[in-house]
Amino acid sequence: MRLSPLAPLFIALTTALLAMLFQLGEKRGAVADVYGMPKALRIFLWGLTLVGIAGLVAAAYFEVQLRPFQWWAGSAMGIAFVAMCAYMDRYCVKLTDSALEVTEFWTERIPYSSISSIEVGSSGRGTDHLVVVINGSGQLVISGYLGCFDDLTSKLKARLALARSRKGT
Numbered sequence: 372m373r374l375s376p377l378a379p380l381f382i383a384l385t386t387a388l389l390a391m392l393f394q395l396g397e398k399r400g401a402v403a404d405v406y407g408m409p410k411a412l413r414i415f416l417w418g419l420t421l422v423g424i425a426g427l428v429a430a431a432y433f434e435v436q437l438r439p440f441q442w443w444a445g446s447a448m449g450i451a452f453v454a455m456c457a458y459m460d461r462y463c464v465k466l467t468d469s470a471l472e473v474t475e476f477w478t479e480r481i482p483y484s485s486i487s488s489i490e491v492g493s494s495g496r497g498t499d500h501l502v503v504v505i506n507g508s509g510q511l512v513i514s515g516y517l518g519c520f521d522d523l524t525s526k527l528k529a530r531l532a533l534a535r536s537r538k539g540t
Contacts, residue, residue, distance in 0.1 A: 399438040404526055406517045420452040464513055466526055469534075471503065473511060481505060483505060483534035491524060501527070 420486050430437055465472040471481045488504045498517040501524055
């Protein structure tokens with residue numbers, strides 16, 4: 372059998388993704404309360420991504436004649452899944468003593484003093500989300516898929532109340 376010229380590329384991508392999969396650890400070592408996506412969801416998405424990439428590697432290895440559209444579509448879906456998995460790995464909410472920090476691909480820090488209110492909303496799909504209304508600059512929506520979402524909501528309300536009581540004294 373002769374390997375396709377694209378096979379080394381797909382093998383390298385699969386190897387890199389496997390290395391990332393095994394580094395899916397819980398966020399530790401923080402002095403603040405940190406809430407991230409559930410580990411099971413992240414492993415499922417990485418596994419699904421690896422299965423898709425393995426399909427392309429198998430097609431290249433067994434020299435299956437795929438049309439260029441199929442290669443491009445498969446590659447685009449693979450890139451989209453890798454981006455989604457990377458986003459899920461990075462997405463976390465941190466409650467520090469003085470601010471709410473939301474990390475996606477970048478970190479947004481919102482001092483408790485600039486939060487006017489927080490509300491728990493519900494989407495039509497039965498998932499709750501947290502809406503943080505920021506003084507004069509809009510709102511921030513926090514996903515309800517975060518692990519320990521109810522704990523996050525209650526601790527954020529408590530820290531906001533504490534910050535308001537300190538501001539009043």
